[in-house]
Amino acid sequence: MEKVFYTLHDFMIYSEGITYLLMGGILVFLLLFWLFLTDSDKKKRTF
Amino acid sequence: MGISRRKFLGWMGAALGASTLTGNKIYAASNKQFKGYPDSFGVLHDTTRCIGCRKCEKACNKTNSLPTPSKSFDDLSILDLNRRTDEKAFTVVNRFTPKSDKPAVFVKKQCNHCLEPACASACFVKALKKDKTGAVVYDASLCVGCRYCMIACSFNIPAYEYNNPTSPKVVKCTMCKPKIDKGELPGCVVSCPVEAITFGKRKELIKIAWKRINKYPGHYKEYLYGEHEMGGTNWLYLSKYDFSKIGMSEDLGTTSAPALTSQALGAVPIIVSLWPVLLTGIYAISKQKDILADKELKTAVENTKTALTDEMNDKLSVQKEKMTQEKKSAINFEIKKALEQAKKETEETKEKKQRKNIKDKNIEVIDKS
Amino acid sequence: MALEKSRVNRPLFTPFNIVAGIILIVGLFLTVSRFWGGLGTVTNLDNNNPWGIWIGFDLLCGVALAAGGYVTSAACYIFGLKRFHSAVRPAILTAFLGYALVVFALNFDVGRPWRLPYPLFFSQGTSSLLFEVGLCVFLYLNVLFIEYSPAALEWLGYKKIRNFVVKLTLVLTIFGVVLSTLHQSSLGALFLIAPSKLHPLWYSSYLPVFFFVSSIFAGMSMVIFEGSLAHRFLHHKMDKTHLDESLGVALGFGKAASFVMMGYIATKFIGIASDNNWHYLATGWGLWFLLELIGFVAVPAFLYAVAVRDKNIKLVRIASILAVLGIVLNRLNVSVIAFNWHLPSSARYFPSWKEIGISLFIVTIGIIAYRFIATKMPILHEHPDYKNDH
Structure with missing residues (x-):
């Protein structure tokens, strides 16, 4: 369903709502990606 | 906690799938005129x-x-x-x-x-x-x-x-x-x-x-x-x-009021996205410095250690040489002394024998006479 | 044995206890009257002045002065400045108590405090900067609680959970800095929506930047100021590491604060230039603005610099008090004093003694809680079981 926004305020409520959800995802993603990125370093250390 | 590539890609796939399912076309998003x-x-x-x-x-x-x-x-x-x-x-x-x-x-x-x-x-x-x-x-x-x-x-x-x-x-x-x-x-x-x-x-x-x-x-x-x-x-x-x-x-x-605040609100997700990257970067750099400093310290300690042992070894071998030299001379001296003693002793016994022989001869002579 | 003896002999009616007791009793009466009769019975708030010192002081100053938590933990764990390690725990504790009290104070100020979870869980007004502030303060309060918890867990002897929480330090620190950047700046951005009400010298599209940058040196100054208070009143609770490092902490933070303050002053002038507000400097408001900026930012920054050059700990402490006062003045200017500057003086707001009483009540609770925790838990000293464990 397409949504029509008549006011900037309604538009911001909607777009910011998505942005906030995205931000939560970004924080989790960045943490996991950092662990993925540095995983090999840790393995090397345990050898 | 290890994260394999497969596990990671799996998570990403799930996240992307969820976001496209709930996705909604935003009307007039490209042309923000309300x-x-x-x-x-x-x-x-x-x-x-x-x-x-x-x-x-x-x-x-x-x-x-x-x-x-x-x-x-x-x-x-x-x-x-x-x-x-x-x-x-x-x-x-x-x-x-x-x-x-x-x-x-x-x-x-x-x-x-x-x-x-x-x-x-x-x-x-x-x-x-x-x-x-x-x-x-x-x-x-x-x-x-x-x-x-x-x-x-x-x-x-x-x-x-x-x-x-x-x-x-x-x-x-x-x-x-x-x-x-x-x-x-x-x-x-x-x-x-x-x-x-x-x-x-x-x-x-x-x-x-x-x-x-x-x-x-x-x-x-x-x-x-x-x-x-x-x-x-x-x-x-x-x-x-x-x-x-x-x-x-x-x-x-x-x-309008929302336009007055939209810039400040717009900065929020940028900070959320980039601050962790920046801060983790600073952390990684400072940590790397610590590791390097540690390594340097270790090598420095190692180097002084080896230098010290070398010096010690040198000193020891010199000492050893000296000691063996001294020992040798001492032994030689002893041997000399012993040989001389032996020589003397043999000479003495020879003399005694001769003397005894003479004595014996004399007794024989006396007996015969 | 010796400890118990001193506890028995400690007099109950010390000057501190008497003053604190009176404030608490009066505060309790005021609390009852606030919730029995409504905001109107205790405050001087009106329809033109909906926010008074409970927002201007309790919320804005409370959050700014609790910035020491994120500044100190970032310096130690992210920037790797290990010599600030002994300052982290007291700073985190202050921040945790500060934020907890900010939320506590909000319960007095909002009309229906039992609905405070609404914006988070029920009806999210995402277009509002106050939503952003509320979300961040809520999340950061949780982060601070977890960051503080190792001290309590060591005290209680829960070794396993404590060791697990300590492993989260770096992630929590980074998350804490992100959240702090966001809500410290957003508290300034709250006023972006009212350009016609806030005096042009204070209103600027850079308000969020001003608030964030000033929170950095506010936090540092507060760490120094608290350090001097702890030295005076909780000296016996400090271990050797803490005492040895405290001079370095004060001088290091003094140096950093001094430079950050200079940067802050620069941005303030950029703010005036970008809106071409120079002519306002010649007015009465201009003098007030310059008093805030020169008298309570430039002067303490300069004092910090002199003190750090001479390694003068006393001067560092004096500068920190001035800087803290400057932050209070700035936050009150933006939210109360220079806000509604257009209104005739008869319609302006001045806090009632009851509002001040509640604010004092809340600050007193904070001091008592800090003193209790710092005397019982390993805040100013290391727990003997966890020495050399960082």
Whole structure:
């Protein structure tokens, strides 16, 4: 369903709502990606 | 905790899938122009017509079932008090005398029902909303009572029930939305005896206003207040004098409230995305420095250690050499001594033997004789 | 034995206890009257002045002065400045108590405090900067609680959970800095929506930047100031590491604060230039603005610099007090004093003694809680079981 926004305020409520959800995802993603990125370093250390 | 590539890609796939499922096409996102609800209503207030009878105040009081004020609505002395809206009056009329030799001007004050309401933009529970009728409406069942809407409103309209301990509400003009929904006119508009307030579609009202301005040059300032103030309002005002002289702010600007905050809000996700990267980077660099410093320290210690052992070994071997030398000479000396001793001894025994032989011979000689 | 003896002998009616007791009793009466009669019975708030000192002081100053938590933990764990390690725990504790009290104070100020979770869980007004502030303060309060918890867990002897929480330090620190950046700046951005109400010298599109940058040196100054208070009143609770490092902490933070303050002053002038507000400097408001900026930012920054050059700990402490006062002045200017500057003086707001009483009540609770925790838990000293464990 397409949504029509008549006011900037309604538009911001909607777009910011998505942005906030995205931000939560970004924080989790960045943490996991950092662990993925540095995983090999840790393995090397345990050898 | 190890994360394999497969596990990681799996998570990413799940996240992407979820986001496309819930995705929604945002209309007009590429072209951020919002013109407001096309058929929203508004009211044109022609201050040159207002006679200050306070009939609109009385009608408003009745329509919204507000408490009866201590001074009756027939008391016109109250017009000079430069009142503002409060929890007991959603609209007030004030008297101004911009020119002392000219008749006074009366100005009605109430919520202007902004096209982009600052109060709604400020509300963190969506208790205030812009309705398609043009009214800015309030939902008391959501309100927390932070009063940020009152801070945000440039027109100083919303009031608060400070003396209500259990269910205090923000109160303001509703543009009589319940009546509009039923097809009726707002209370104040109906009551006005001189048509100083005209109800209609905002689009039409703007046309009417400009027609009046152009038709009677000199009678009106060439300005329609509310056409662009704070992004535009659904209530519009005409005046003979400067608006600042009749108690209205002229320094509000044309930027709407959500536009004023959108930049600051826009910075939020950027900080969320980039701060962790930056901070982790700084951490990694400082950690790397620590590791390098540790390594350097270790090698330095190692180097001094080896240098020390080498020196020690050198010293030791020299000592050893010396010792063996000394030992050797000592042994040689002993051997020499022993040999000499042996030599001496053998010589002595030889002598003794000879002596014995001589002695024996002598005895033999004696025996024979 | 010796400990118990001193506890018995400790007099109950010390000057501190008497003053604190009176404030608490009066505060309790005021609390009852606030919730029995509504905001109108205790405050001077009105329809033109919906925010008073409970927002201007309790919220804005409370959050700014609790910035020491993120500044110190970032310096130690992210920037790797290990010599600030002994300052981390007291700073985190202050921040945790500060934020907890900010939320506590909000319960007095909002009309229906039981609805405070609404914006988070029920009806999200995402277009509002106050939503952003509320979300961040809520999340950061949780982060601070977890960051503080090792001290309590060591005290209680829960070794396993404590060791697990300590492993989260870096992630929590980074998350804490992100959240702090966001809500410290957003508290300034709250006022972006009212350009016509806030005096042009204070209103600027850079308000969020001003608030964030000033929170950095506010936090540092507060760490120094608290350090001097702890030295005076909780000296016996400090271990050798803490005492040895405290001079370095004060001088290091003094140096950093001094430079950050200079940067802050620069941005303030950029703010004036970008809106071309120079002519306001010659007015009464201009003098007030310059008093805030020169008297309470430039002067303490300069004092910090002199003190750091001479290694003068006393001067560092004096500068920190001035800087803290400057932050309080700035926050009150933006939210109360220079806000509604257009209104005639008869319509302006001045706090009632009851509002001040509640604010004092809340600050007193904070001091008592800090003193209790710092005397019982390993805040100013290391727990003997966890020495050399960082």
